[in-house]
Amino acid sequence: xxxWRQLSNKEATLLDRVFWSSGISRTGLAQGAAVSKSRAxxxxxxxxxxxxxxxxxxxxxxxGRRAETLRLSPSLGVLVGVAMGATGLEVGVLAPDMEMLxxxxxxxxxxxxxxxxxxxxxxxxxxxxxxxGRKPHEVIGIGIGVPGPVxxxxxxxxxxxxxxxxxxYAIRDDLRADFAAPVxxxxxxxxxxxxxxxxxxxxxxxxxxxxVGTGIGCGIVCHGEVYRGASGSAGDVGHICVDPHGPRCHxxxxxxxxxMAGGRAIARLAEEAARAGQSQMLRSLLDEQxxxxxxxxxxxxxxxxxxxNAIVQRAGLxxxxxxxxxxxxxxxxHVFIGGSVQRFGxxxxxxxxxxxxQRSLPLSTRQLEIQYTPLxxxxxxxxxxxxxxxxxxxxxxx
Amino acid sequence: xxxWRQLSNKEATLLDRVFWSSGISRTGLAQGAAVSKSRAxxxxxxxxxxxxxxxxxxxxxxxGRRAETLRLSPSLGVLVGVAMGATGLEVGVLAPDMEMLxxxxxxxxxxxxxxxxxxxxxxxxxxxxxxxGRKPHEVIGIGIGVPGPVxxxxxxxxxxxxxxxxxxYAIRDDLRADFAAPVxxxxxxxxxxxxxxxxxxxxxxxxxxxxVGTGIGCGIVCHGEVYRGASGSAGDVGHICVDPHGPRCHxxxxxxxxxMAGGRAIARLAEEAARAGQSQMLRSLLDEQxxxxxxxxxxxxxxxxxxxNAIVQRAGLxxxxxxxxxxxxxxxxHVFIGGSVQRFGxxxxxxxxxxxxQRSLPLSTRQLEIQYTPLxxxxxxxxxxxxxxxxxxxxxxx
Numbered sequence: 163x164x165x166w167r168q169l170s171n172k173e174a175t176l177l178d179r180v181f182w183s184s185g186i187s188r189t190g191l192a193q194g195a196a197v198s199k200s201r202a203x204x205x206x207x208x209x210x211x212x213x214x215x216x217x218x219x220x221x222x223x224x225x226g227r228r229a230e231t232l233r234l235s236p237s238l239g240v241l242v243g244v245a246m247g248a249t250g251l252e253v254g255v256l257a258p259d260m261e262m263l264x265x266x267x268x269x270x271x272x273x274x275x276x277x278x279x280x281x282x283x284x285x286x287x288x289x290x291x292x293x294x295g296r297k298p299h300e301v302i303g304i305g306i307g308v309p310g311p312v313x314x315x316x317x318x319x320x321x322x323x324x325x326x327x328x329x330x331y332a333i334r335d336d337l338r339a340d341f342a343a344p345v346x347x348x349x350x351x352x353x354x355x356x357x358x359x360x361x362x363x364x365x366x367x368x369x370x371x372x373x374v375g376t377g378i379g380c381g382i383v384c385h386g387e388v389y390r391g392a393s394g395s396a397g398d399v400g401h402i403c404v405d406p407h408g409p410r411c412h413x414x415x416x417x418x419x420x421x422m423a424g425g426r427a428i429a430r431l432a433e434e435a436a437r438a439g440q441s442q443m444l445r446s447l448l449d450e451q452x453x454x455x456x457x458x459x460x461x462x463x464x465x466x467x468x469x470x471n472a473i474v475q476r477a478g479l480x481x482x483x484x485x486x487x488x489x490x491x492x493x494x495x496h497v498f499i500g501g502s503v504q505r506f507g508x509x510x511x512x513x514x515x516x517x518x519x520q521r522s523l524p525l526s527t528r529q530l531e532i533q534y535t536p537l538x539x540x541x542x543x544x545x546x547x548x549x550x551x552x553x554x555x556x557x558x559x560x
Numbered sequence: 561x562x563x564w565r566q567l568s569n570k571e572a573t574l575l576d577r578v579f580w581s582s583g584i585s586r587t588g589l590a591q592g593a594a595v596s597k598s599r600a601x602x603x604x605x606x607x608x609x610x611x612x613x614x615x616x617x618x619x620x621x622x623x624g625r626r627a628e629t630l631r632l633s634p635s636l637g638v639l640v641g642v643a644m645g646a647t648g649l650e651v652g653v654l655a656p657d658m659e660m661l662x663x664x665x666x667x668x669x670x671x672x673x674x675x676x677x678x679x680x681x682x683x684x685x686x687x688x689x690x691x692x693g694r695k696p697h698e699v700i701g702i703g704i705g706v707p708g709p710v711x712x713x714x715x716x717x718x719x720x721x722x723x724x725x726x727x728x729y730a731i732r733d734d735l736r737a738d739f740a741a742p743v744x745x746x747x748x749x750x751x752x753x754x755x756x757x758x759x760x761x762x763x764x765x766x767x768x769x770x771x772v773g774t775g776i777g778c779g780i781v782c783h784g785e786v787y788r789g790a791s792g793s794a795g796d797v798g799h800i801c802v803d804p805h806g807p808r809c810h811x812x813x814x815x816x817x818x819x820m821a822g823g824r825a826i827a828r829l830a831e832e833a834a835r836a837g838q839s840q841m842l843r844s845l846l847d848e849q850x851x852x853x854x855x856x857x858x859x860x861x862x863x864x865x866x867x868x869n870a871i872v873q874r875a876g877l878x879x880x881x882x883x884x885x886x887x888x889x890x891x892x893x894h895v896f897i898g899g900s901v902q903r904f905g906x907x908x909x910x911x912x913x914x915x916x917x918q919r920s921l922p923l924s925t926r927q928l929e930i931q932y933t934p935l936x937x938x939x940x941x942x943x944x945x946x947x948x949x950x951x952x953x954x955x956x957x958x
Contacts, residue, residue, distance in 0.1 A: 311923050320923060321922065321923055367790075368787075368789060368790050369790075380889065382889075382890075384782045384783060384787060385782060385783050385785065385787070387783065389766075389782060389783070390891075391766060391890060391891025391892070391924070392765075392766050392767075392891050392892055392893035392927065392928075393891060393893075393923055393924065393926060393927055394891070394923070395891045395921060395923040395924045396889065396890055396891035397889065397891075398888045398889070398891070398921050398923070398924060399885075399888055399889050401888055401919075401920075401921055402884075402885045402888050402889070403881070403884070403885070403919060404804075405804055406802075406803055406804075406881075407805070413921070415918070415919055483801070483804075484885075486800075486801070487797075487800045487801070487882075487885045487889070488889055490796045490797055490799055490800050491778065491780075491794065491795065491796070491797050491800070491885075491886055491889060491890070492780075492789060492794055492889070492890075493788075493789025493790050493791060493792070493793045493794035493795075493796070494789070494790055495790035495791075520813070521799075521801060521813055522799075523793060523796050523799055523811070524719065525709050525718060525719055525791055525792070525793040525796070526789070526791065526793045526796060528791060529790065529791055530790075
């Protein structure tokens with residue numbers, strides 16, 4: 163951490179390049195610098211000597227020589243990533259090269275309010291740091307993804323429908339009680355998009371990540387940067403209308419995709435199917451638990467339950483209908499789908515694709531890839547840690 | 561033009577700043593340069609001396625002193641902007657500071673094919689240049705907006721539904737027969753968005769321009785740059801579904817906004833209303849002309865015709881419905897509406913706003929402005945000339 167505090171602007175710029183291109187070679191790093199080759203080489207050597215970067219597991223080069231690749235050194239400190247969902251909480255401690263050092267997830271209800279939830283986050287952070295033998299002062303930065311619209315500069319939620327008590331709550335001040343490290347907060351799907359951007363070493367300029375869980379949201383990457391919109395609410399696709407004659411949503415409008423294909427709608431449809439005697443499996447799960455959740459529908463669907471399959475199909479088609487509008491407007495190269503619907507597996511994805519390919523123009527879909535988020539359930543934590551690292555490096559470069 | 565050819569990289573960078581900030585002061589221009597103040601001042605003085613920039617009409621400064629503002633000099637050459645619509649053609653010759661020197665518009669049918677239409681464009685270019693006493697070799701660059709998807713690097717249309725004969729036609733080679741100046745082609749709405757970006761001196765980072773004419777399209781500005789998408793088809797909003805139970809569109813799907821609120825749909829609804837005896841005014845226009853066009857509906861609506869008003873209202877609500885999806889996804893600061901619908905005046909705009917405010921989330925609309933394109937009918941030509949200037953300056957900076 164001391165090393166981190168004393169970074170020069172130039173060093174931070176080089177570290178930034180190593181962070182965003184994991185496995186970059188020594189030559190590659192020197193080449194990209196805006197100074198002469200010899201000065202760049204000297205700077206890289208100095209970083210190595212100070213232990214800010216280190217050579218990573220060598221890999222076979224095409225010429226048979228072993229290429230020396232670089233990565234950020236663990237001695238820089240650690241990052242904390244927090245992924246808050248409407249119904250769950252994940253905290254991770256990561257090395258600067260995004261290696262997961264310690265991780266914990268548990269059910270949680272964001273509606274318990276910020277004081278209680280963040281107190282638990284602080285406890286988990288301390289426990290996880292202790293588990294990997296690190297001290298709070300070694301934390302470079304803390305990144306948090308939350309399921310609602312965020313004022314990024316203030317690190318506060320703004321009128322979040324799923325967690326009203328959090329409106330304008332000073333998350334930074336709350337965590338400062340225990341941790342001196344800077345804190346950044348962003349919408350959960352923006353954070354997932356940032357994580358995927360890191361995974362692809364910023365090589366993919368324009369793509370979207372759709373999260374389908376209790377809510378439905380979208381993270382947008384434009385010109386290689388996360389795009390937050392004019393007032394930070396870009397990607398709020400859950401209330402795009404997919405059927406003007408559809409059911410009423412909690413937002414007041416009718417036919418919102420979230421009201422038709424979000425986690426709650428899926429659970430409700432499953433309970434209806436169970437009660438109507440359309441599915442033995444859903445019926446017994448409902449009797450057992452008293453309620454059904456998206457995970458139950460996924461389990462039944464994977465087991466071949468016809469009613470569950472129909473629900474999964476329908477939700478996929480409706481999400482695809484919303485996505486078709488997004489694809490026509492935004493023409494992304496990739497659509498990554500994350501959140502609890504990943505449990506639905508290939509049949510959901512097939513329905514989404516069918517809908518998009520039917521409703522979007524050929525030019526927009528010719529090279530379009532639609533798949534589940536490659537970082538899968540780690541997308542939230544890796545994204546949150548990426549946010550912390552990106553912003554810490556930006557700050558150090560000023 | 562000779563002066564233009566001999567521009568150094570540094571000079572081009574300064575000219576670029578003058579172009580994008582019309583009315584910048586001498587001090588302002590020197591301040592933004594990445595070199596020392598005295599060197600920057602010297603560079604600005606040199607540009608003035610070479611006649612590449614000139615001092616413009618002085619304006620009163622707050623302190624009572626007259627501030628000296630700068631603009632690009634006419635001696636740099638001229639720009640040609642071409643705005644091609646499905647049913648009309650406009651050509652303009654502009655000074656480097658976007659002053660319109662000569663301008664001509666006429667009805668045209670893009671379906672006549674590229675050879676005939678571009679032959680006419682070349683004739684008009686020669687005539688307009690002659691009219692303002694300029695020679696073809698003085699043309700710095702030519703910018704063209706076309707109503708279809710464009711492969712920007714190749715300057716070619718790709719599968720354009722409204723103008724199939726233009727698919728992959730080599731527009732650059734065609735114009736090269738008469739003009740040596742470089743040619744850039746982009747989608748008509750992207751070009752309008754670029755024009756508005758210039759008008760606002762790049763101070764507005766994230767906004768969209770919607771054009772409603774025969775087709776419906778959208779130009780997107782993201783992080784202060786026109787966003788074209790992964791395969792150049794971003795903004796293709798005409799086929800966003802606004803009613804899954806709506807009429808069939810020429811694209812094969814049902815309920816596309818273009819099939820319900822585009823120019824052809826509006827004309828068809830007006831003819832139906834005329835034949836059903838719902839409007840005396842539309843009926844007599846139909847009898848007179850044998851057909852009705854969007855302009856007729858606008859005329860009748862402004863004259864208070866009830867049936868025409870209902871058509872305008874309905875189209876506005878449907879365009880607004882599509883826009884609500886765009887606003888939820890993209891959260892732009894401004895939506896500018898252009899194209900023939902500008903003739904509908906305030907009642908169309910009111911219907912669009914009503915629809916957007918009802919269907920978009922409060923956070924996205926809190927600071928959202930929806931208005932007609934401030935550049936109005938000049939948006940296409942100014943945008944095309946801006947494209948030519950932007951790309952010429954980029955080339956000179958390499």
